[in-house]
Amino acid sequence: MNSRLKTEYPVIVAGGGIGGLSVALGLARSGFQVQVFEQASEFREVGAGIQLAPNGMRALHRLGLTDKINVWTSLPPAIELRDALDGSRFARLDLGQDFIKRFGHPYAVIHRADLLSTIFAACEEHPNIRLERNAEVADFDQDDSSVTVSLADGRAIKGHALVGADGLRSVIRQKIIGDGRNKTSRLVCYRSVVPRSAIPDSLWNPDVVMWSGPNADFVHYPLRRGELYNLVATFLSDEEFDVTDIAGRPDEVHGSFQGHLPEVHELLQKIDMGRRWLVGGREPVKNWSEGRVTLIGDAAHPMYQYAAQGACQALEDSVCLAERMKAAPEDPAAAFQAYYSARYVHTARVQLTAKHLRELAQFGGALADLRAQLFAERWATQDKSYDTLTWLWGEATTEQSLLCLDEAA
Numbered sequence: 001m002n003s004r005l006k007t008e009y010p011v012i013v014a015g016g017g018i019g020g021l022s023v024a025l026g027l028a029r030s031g032f033q034v035q036v037f038e039q040a041s042e043f044r045e046v047g048a049g050i051q052l053a054p055n056g057m058r059a060l061h062r063l064g065l066t067d068k069i070n071v072w073t074s075l076p077p078a079i080e081l082r083d084a085l086d087g088s089r090f091a092r093l094d095l096g097q098d099f100i101k102r103f104g105h106p107y108a109v110i111h112r113a114d115l116l117s118t119i120f121a122a123c124e125e126h127p128n129i130r131l132e133r134n135a136e137v138a139d140f141d142q143d144d145s146s147v148t149v150s151l152a153d154g155r156a157i158k159g160h161a162l163v164g165a166d167g168l169r170s171v172i173r174q175k176i177i178g179d180g181r182n183k184t185s186r187l188v189c190y191r192s193v194v195p196r197s198a199i200p201d202s203l204w205n206p207d208v209v210m211w212s213g214p215n216a217d218f219v220h221y222p223l224r225r226g227e228l229y230n231l232v233a234t235f236l237s238d239e240e241f242d243v244t245d246i247a248g249r250p251d252e253v254h255g256s257f258q259g260h261l262p263e264v265h266e267l268l269q270k271i272d273m274g275r276r277w278l279v280g281g282r283e284p285v286k287n288w289s290e291g292r293v294t295l296i297g298d299a300a301h302p303m304y305q306y307a308a309q310g311a312c313q314a315l316e317d318s319v320c321l322a323e324r325m326k327a328a329p330e331d332p333a334a335a336f337q338a339y340y341s342a343r344y345v346h347t348a349r350v351q352l353t354a355k356h357l358r359e360l361a362q363f364g365g366a367l368a369d370l371r372a373q374l375f376a377e378r379w380a381t382q383d384k385s386y387d388t389l390t391w392l393w394g395e396a397t398t399e400q401s402l403l404c405l406d407e408a409a
């Protein structure tokens with residue numbers, strides 16, 4: 001049953017990506033009225049795949065989305081890590097029944113468009129949520145009883161509270177933390193989703209596979225139950241680029257994968273070289289909540305893609321934040337402090353892990369041998385590998401901060 005809490009103004013969410021829409025849904029299911037402002041002309045995601053580890057699937061479950069999401073997800077049998085120069089497999093993580101039993105939810109992959117449209121549809125259907133596109137949040141002010149959000153089109157909108165879900169270049173973060181924009185990056189990424197028919201049988205693999213070589217790595221996995229194939233090439237450039245520099249430069253890609261096995265090059269040819277992304281992370285920070293305003297997802301804790309956790313953490317944030325707001329609906333400042341306190345050390349650990357994995361992914365020479373040894377130790381047996389990952393994917397960690405977010409009675 002849906003209900004509405006009688007706060008004078010809605011909770012405002014800046015940004016309608018995975019984080020913004022999932023927190024809107026979580027808050028609405030807890031009884032809040034929610035207004036989402038998205039700057040773009042559509043609520044949409046880039047054409048690429050995304051991995052949803054059990055913690056992300058658990059958060060989606062708590063948002064009531066399991067059945068809808070399962071229409072779109074594929075369950076890869078394993079994660080495989082391979083050396084791109086000699087082809088050796090230095091790690092394999094089985095994602096079968098033992099894994100699902102251990103973590104309570106599967107490790108899934110999904111097209112980003114399918115993930116976002118599923119959450120979007122649930123938001124659109126929910127009577128407590130209003131979604132507005134072409135609405136850029138420019139600034140905010142707050143006092144003891146409300147927050148006023150200024151939009152770029154000149155409107156001023158009053159809210160009960162404000163959640164900054166406006167991603168890597170968050171304007172809300174700049175007002176709360178003020179650590180400047182993430183302006184340049186040397187880590188360049190090209191990605192495409194192609195039809196199954198574009199991939200020769202000899203290159204097809206049902207697993208999530210990462211090929212690791214010096215300063216460059218390549219990830220692939222099937223999507224939509226094998227209809228599509230997701231390809232991601234990432235390398236460290238000698239140059240630093242402005243993050244807005246997105247026009248593709250095919251020459252830089254092929255040069256960066258020199259020495260990688262022929263199959264990696266063959267897959268590389270399938271990627272659209274017309275557009276590139278400059279990716280990066282930031283160091284963890286404290287104090288992402290200020291009074292009635294807080295941050296979630298990449299706005300709060302941007303991280304490298306190497307733990308495949310940015311979206312999963314945004315989903316966890318969303319459930320945790322909604323749960324804390326539900327516990328103190330009249331006092332968003334207290335609720336946001338409780339949310340932030342529950343999340344910041346954990347997300348800092350995920351950020352650091354992603355940074356560490358970024359280095360491991362692009363080792364060569366002696367360091368590649370060290371990497372093989374480290375994985376042989378940490379993932380020596382199935383149980384040991386699952387133990388190593390329990391802090392990140394396990395039920396116990398999230399149980400501490402996430403309760404089941406039932407529809408408010």
Ligand SMILES: Cc1cc2nc3c(=O)[nH]c(=O)nc-3n(C[C@H](O)[C@H](O)[C@H](O)COP(=O)(O)OP(=O)(O)OC[C@H]3O[C@@H](n4cnc5c(N)ncnc54)[C@H](O)[C@@H]3O)c2cc1C
Pocket residue numbers: 014015016017018019020037038039040049050051052056135136137138165166167168169170171189232277279296297298299304305307308309310311312313314
């Ligand atoms: C190559 C790559 C691979 C990845 N793989 C994975 C993976 O496998 N698994 C995983 O969990 N994560 C992965 N991630 C990370 C994941 O994509 C992000 O962490 C996640 O999308 C962050 O979601 P978000 O909603 O916080 O931010 P965003 O997706 O950036 O959404 C922010 C939204 O806010 C809007 N916005 C921005 N500014 C304003 C404003 N001023 N006013 C209004 N709207 C605004 C934007 O238009 C956008 O819609 C990957 C990232 C990369 C780069």
